Amino acid sequence: MRDSERIVVVGCSAGGVESLIALVKGLPPELDASVFIVQHLSPNYRSALPEILSVHAPFPVKHPADGDHIEPRTIYVASPDHHLLLDNGHVLIKRGPKENRFRPSIDALFRSAAYSYGARVVGIVLSGALDDGTSGLWSIKRLGGITMVQLPTEAAFDSMPLSALSQVEIDHCLAAHDMGASLDSLQVPAQVDTSNAITVVERAGLETSIAGDGDAFRKGIMKAGELTPFTCPECHGVLVQIDEGGLLRYRCHTGHGYTRPALLSELVEKIEETYWISMRSLEEAAMLLEHTADTLSEQGNSSAAALFHEEACIATAESRELRETLLRRKRFTGENLFGEEKTD
Structure with missing residues (x-):
């Protein structure tokens, strides 16, 4: 791998396939770079993304194996349920802790690239929900790389581009179909703010290692x-x-890693899950109490049966109250609570 070769890392989530197709269509065949892509995927299904992108890309697209040597003019796509990490000329495929509830993680890829390649890295955030990729772009920028986001007005889901634009100094904000051609003419920034860079490098190295094996x-x-x-x-x-x-x-x-919106979204899901568990437990208690009341009644112990029946009615009423609360409850997420903050 030549020192002049670019390392291009791309992250997307919801609505990202269309953006990825537009990006790879515009890649120059002679581009002196290797491209690495993380799209949030279900861990339960095989990804067809390499086949989809191969139709439009000017060079090979593949899922890499752990330890593969990085080849120029090759597009590497993260596999489901595995982090895609870079380590000095090699690709690492690991099942370390999830970040922002996902594995593969966009931020983990970006951070590993910044740690190993510094100013040679170009980080690109495309369509997606919440703020994945923002932290990784911050590391890329702080360690001398170039940052790029899709125009929010073009993205199917604009939260990821908007978050990056509000939190990180972005060098280029472009339509996806213009990004590929722009990569050929990018220059390494003449001056890079390296204040506290050692701390950033050390933390990027630490968190890359954690993404690898916890x-x-x-x-x-x-x-x-x-x-x-x-x-x-x-x-x-x-x-x-x-x-x-x-x-x-x-x-x-x-x-496990979280941004604030991702942490809030996960907590909300756990709250709702707890509601459903409580409702189920109350329903089971009501059934057991009714069954006990029936047994006592058959045995001629009507006074005890009445007490158990009363308790069963109470449990049933509480279960119904919980059900009504769940059905009335307005869903809130990290995205809608932090959306205004991102667009300032």
């Missing part, structure tokens, strides 16, 4: 930020708060 506590994640009173919705581990120039995110001692 073991966050032993590796020192608890010293990477400020301890919070919050716990991880995934594993209930304590969360540390990491500040990236005003962008706040969280990571637990087992390695």
